[in-house]
Amino acid sequence: MADSLSVAVIQQACHGNWQENTEAACRNIRYAAKQGAELILLPELHGLPYFCQVESTANFDLAEPIPGKTTEKLGALAKELNIVIVASIFEHRAPGLYHNTSVALENDGSIAGIYRKMHIPDDPGFYEKFYFTPGDLGFHPITTSVAKLGVLICWDQWFPEAARLMALAGAEILLYPTAIGWDPRDDDGEKRRQLDAWQLSQRAHAAANGLPVMSCNRIQLEPDPSHQTPGIHFWGNSFIAGPQGELLAQANSDQETVLMAQIPRHRSEEVRRIWPFLRDRRIDAYQGLTRRYLD
Secondary structure (H helix, E strand, O other): OOOEEEEEEEEEOOOOOHHHHHHHHHHHHHHHHHOOOOEEEOOOOOOOOOHHHOOOHHHHHHOEOOOOHHHHHHHHHHHHHOOEEEEEEEEEEEOOEEEEEEEEEOOOOOEEEEEEOOOOOEEOOEEHHHOOOOOOOOOOOEEOOOOEEEEOOHHHHHOHHHHHHHHHOOOOEEEEEOOOEEOOOOOHHHHHHHHHHHHHHHHHHHHHHOOOEEEEOEEEEEOOOOOOOOOEEEEOOOEEEOOOOOEEEEOOOOOOEEEEEEEEOOHHHHHHHHOOHHHHOOOOOOHHHHOOOOO
């Protein structure tokens, strides 16, 4: 096995239909693979416009099973290019049961594993609780030929418990497919604070756990289908960070980007030797973390 892993995140707009969005993703995946990428991460729900801006039962028709058309299309591409792809799907699990699900596609085209989004937001413009049942698979890395992948999804990225449990279960990289953006009515100061907090949170997960992080976001404005708000301007800024939270690569806010970096395989071991946070955890004193609030 090589001393480093070549990785890529695909930052792209996703406001077209499934065919258009998937063709764009495949084009970018091919480019990344040609540059040597072995592991490629796509944004959250990359095959679809961000339909959660409104509550509509008609949108459940956008969901697909696993396996299904996305895993078939990207699995064939993963096999052709001999790479691992982490895709993001609106999963139709059973009648009336839907999830926001990431799928790791192995380099032979098979499904290496799935992760169902655990933390489900419900905010103006992000009505995800209407659509998604909370995940029931827990925080378990997906074993692939390139690494054990700690796949989490968007809102999960704000919760240190999720990153820590993935690390404790043996994850070697944390991956965050994301769909996060600004309300265009917010002023520049508020937009900057939100973006900084988003990046800071994930870089902190890298440092606190001694693991590299790959974070992949959408770009561009997606209008509100109900015309009640200005829509969501997805802020891009996808990035790859090392196990001390150091930025290895970062995209800008509005351009389609195939962002690549080399992740040294030995760095997490080195970092955890000088910052032995897992050694010094007080597991005898953390019982309060399983309570909603310490009254």
